[in-house]
Amino acid sequence: xxxxxxxxxxxxxxxxxxxxxxxxxxxxxxxxxxxxxxNPLKRVMASFQGLQNLYRYYQDIRTNLSxxxxxxxxxxxxxxMIGGGAFTAFADQLIHKVPEGTIGIxxxxxxxxxxxxxxxxxxxxxxxxREQGTVTKGTKHTPxxxxxxxxxxxxxxxxxxxxxxxxxxxxxxxxxxxxxYDCAFCLYPYIEGxxxxxxxxEHVVHDISQYYHQWGARRFWFTDAQFITGKDAYPxxxxxxERIVREKLEIEWSGYIRTSLIxxxxxxxxxxxxxxxxxxxxxxxxQRVLNSLHMGFKLEHVYEGCRHLRDAGFTxxxxxxxxxxxxxxxxxxxxxxxxxxxxxxxxxxxxxxFPLMFFLGIQPNTDLxxxxxxxxxxxxxxNPLSLTPWNVKKMLYNPAPFNKIIAKxxxxxxxxxxxxxxxxxxxxxxxxxxxxxxxxxxYADNSxxxxxxxxxxxxxxxxxxxxxRSRKPSDPTPxxxxxxxxxxxx
Numbered sequence: 194x195x196x197x198x199x200x201x202x203x204x205x206x207x208x209x210x211x212x213x214x215x216x217x218x219x220x221x222x223x224x225x226x227x228x229x230x231x232n233p234l235k236r237v238m239a240s241f242q243g244l245q246n247l248y249r250y251y252q253d254i255r256t257n258l259s260x261x262x263x264x265x266x267x268x269x270x271x272x273x274m275i276g277g278g279a280f281t282a283f284a285d286q287l288i289h290k291v292p293e294g295t296i297g298i299x300x301x302x303x304x305x306x307x308x309x310x311x312x313x314x315x316x317x318x319x320x321x322x323r324e325q326g327t328v329t330k331g332t333k334h335t336p337x338x339x340x341x342x343x344x345x346x347x348x349x350x351x352x353x354x355x356x357x358x359x360x361x362x363x364x365x366x367x368x369x370x371x372x373x374y375d376c377a378f379c380l381y382p383y384i385e386g387x388x389x390x391x392x393x394x395e396h397v398v399h400d401i402s403q404y405y406h407q408w409g410a411r412r413f414w415f416t417d418a419q420f421i422t423g424k425d426a427y428p429x430x431x432x433x434x435e436r437i438v439r440e441k442l443e444i445e446w447s448g449y450i451r452t453s454l455i456x457x458x459x460x461x462x463x464x465x466x467x468x469x470x471x472x473x474x475x476x477x478x479x480q481r482v483l484n485s486l487h488m489g490f491k492l493e494h495v496y497e498g499c500r501h502l503r504d505a506g507f508t509x510x511x512x513x514x515x516x517x518x519x520x521x522x523x524x525x526x527x528x529x530x531x532x533x534x535x536x537x538x539x540x541x542x543x544x545x546x547f548p549l550m551f552f553l554g555i556q557p558n559t560d561l562x563x564x565x566x567x568x569x570x571x572x573x574x575x576n577p578l579s580l581t582p583w584n585v586k587k588m589l590y591n592p593a594p595f596n597k598i599i600a601k602x603x604x605x606x607x608x609x610x611x612x613x614x615x616x617x618x619x620x621x622x623x624x625x626x627x628x629x630x631x632x633x634x635x636y637a638d639n640s641x642x643x644x645x646x647x648x649x650x651x652x653x654x655x656x657x658x659x660x661x662r663s664r665k666p667s668d669p670t671p672x673x674x675x676x677x678x679x680x681x682x683x
Contacts, residue, residue: 194268201309202264203302205277206257206287209578210554220246221552221589222607228586229600247580254578258290265292272309276302281384282557284321286578288328297321299330300384301337301370339370339392346403356408364404365416368397368433369426372418375487377560378516378553381418389422394432398440405442412469415448423454431459434466445469452498453490460501470509476516478533479526486519487560492533499540510545513537515650516553517657518595520564524661527595531658534651548650550603553590561590598660606652 194202223246226239261273273291276298280287288297298305299319308315319333350356371389372381404410421430437444447469455463473495477483480492499511515530538546555562557577565571571587580588591599 194264199271201272201274201306202261202268203306204257204260204273204275206275206279207277209254209279209283222604224585224589225600225604225607227582229597230604243582243585250580258287261291261295265295272296274298274302274306274309276300278380278384282380283578285557286576288321288323291323293323293325295322300333300386303342304337336371336386336388336390339367339390342367342392343396344400344403346400346407350407360409362410363412363414364401364408364410365414366397366400366404367416368392368394368420368429369417369422371422373422374419374489375560376489377486377520377564378556380556380559383558385418389426391426391429394429394436397433398436398442401437401442401444402440405444411444413444413446415446417448420448420450421454421459427456427459431462434459434462437466438462443467447471449474451490452502453494455498455501457501457504460498460505460507463502464505464507468507468509470511472512472514474514475533475537476514477519477522477526478515478530479522482519482521482526485521496536496540499537503541507541510547511537511541513546513548513650514551515548515654516551517599518591519553520561522595524595527599527657528661531654534654547648548654550650550653555588555590565590599657602657602660603653605656606649609647609649609652 220243223239223242226235227243230236230239261275264271264273273294274296275287275291280297281299284297284299288295291297296305296309296315297320299321305315305318305320307313308318315331317333317335318331320331322329369389369391371385371387372379373387373389375382401413404413421427437446444467446467450471450473452471452473475492475495476486476488478492483490483492513534515534517527517530534546534548553561555565555571555577562571566573570592575584577588
């Protein structure tokens with residue numbers, strides 16, 4: 194910093210989360226033990242572990258906030274900009290914790306950075322800034338185009354010699370930006386916008402080729418909100434995969450993919466180009482629940498996409514992410530979710546399908562948050578960054594009347610530490626034992642592997658099925674939520 198004397202210092206804040214709301218993260222198990230374990234000793238132990246998680250959560254926030262303050266204190270004339278997914282989500286809270294005059298960027302910031310460096314006004318940009326106690330926001334009406342966006346890897350290598358520590362890691366490549374869907378719990382449309390913008394396939398594969406030849410990278414993850422955003426994306430996706438095959442890039446790739454959009458021809462091309470293990474957000478096995486969450490796909494199309502993959506010779510494995518106890522959940526819909534796992538397992542093979550128990554984490558600026566505020570589940574003016582035991586229980590969405598039986602099924606599965614262990618290494622973002630992991634570095638989604646290695650999601654679903662089917666009509670607790678009742682989210 195002293196030698197370079199930059200005019201502008203930018204920070205990108207990727208994530209703020211005390212725990213990932215899935216079974217691969219130990220903090221979820223600690224929370225469930227604290228709230229639902231029948232053994233008092235487990236509850237006491239979980240309370241201490243929970244305090245450690247809270248300390249880590251707040252300490253991480255303090256550490257990240259210290260960086261812009263470090264710049265302000267040592268280089269007061271240097272302008273500061275901060276953005277990224279975490280800042281975009283929690284900008285209304287974080288803008289009061291960074292130095293006054295810090296330019297906060299909501300969503301994409303390429304154009305905003307250039308305007309600041311060229312001393313141009315930030316008109317038509319999504320920004321937030323606090324000056325003299327007043328917070329001002331801007332609106333971007335025209336999202337950035339990606340036609341000329343490329344990675345200059347030789348330059349990146351020259352300024353980042355530490356890249357050698359990441360040899361063997363999964364490299365992220367973006368092929369498009371924006372998400373046209375309205376999934377109630379997802380932040381992607383808020384962060385990236387709903388308009389999908391495509392990078393030329395030639396540029397995308399050029400990036401992959403650079404990493405392949407210069408860094409020796411062989412594993413890639415498409416960082417798009419969805420690699421196949423819809424039928425309009427077919428031409429670009431097809432050309433990317435065709436170019437990978439034509440250039441004989443022997444890679445393994447993955448990304449967030451809607452199997453409901455996989456055609457027979459696309460499945461063949463995916464396999465030919467090196468698709469690896471896939472993570473599929475099926476969310477629920479009830480079409481009614483999926484519709485209430487605005488997921489935008491039909492279950493039968495998910496199954497059809499799986500059949501296309503099977504017929505094309507797909508040999509990878511599939512993680513099915515289930516968000517149990519979503520709004521509108523009923524006893525029948527829970528059983529339908531269990532059945533949907535069995536359907537996919539019957540198509541691809543039980544040894545290649547791994548259900549993972551997710552829970553809806555309530556995030557600001559989502560339809561789910563708006564719904565829960567209107568129904569009184571959340572209080573107006575709540576602080577999403579403030580985590581107390583009662584707030585954690587609310588923010589990790591698992592309401593009555595299903596909370597206790599779902600927790601019972603999950604805890605029973607998680608306690609089988611050596612249940613259905615799968616010794617095979619995972620590919621894509623889930624790969625284990627890469628060079629950087631051996632040195633103590635892990636990929637962002639690495640925690641997922643902890644939940645799937647012993648396949649505890651399968652045990653949780655089947656245990657839940659046993660509990661539901663064993664209940665007698667005379668059981669005192671009704672398990673079907675009343676239709677159109679606010680109690681469905683309490």
